Amino acid sequence: MLHHHHMRPGQHLPHHQQGMPLAMAVPGETVVVMGCVGGPGVIRRLADLGIVPGVKVRVVGGGGGGPSIVELRGCRLGLGRGLMHKILVKEDNT
8 A cells, every 4th residue: 555655855755665756757658656745735735636646647748847737537737847846656567
């Protein structure tokens, strides 16, 4: 079972749970959310948007220093670069 992580700056996920920031995914790539870093407000906001561990996210477009468009559960969202760096993901191997 994946857990939602609340971490302070400078803290890291255990080595076996480390992922890459969603900001590093390329358009067209589908990834799986492993967890999020940030304060309780950020974690809650992302959860309210449906960005929780285990959910698949597809990067649709954008980026390049500006907001990115992602798709999850049939919905498209615009996420700023800062939030994209707080979402840790892994490759979708299914």
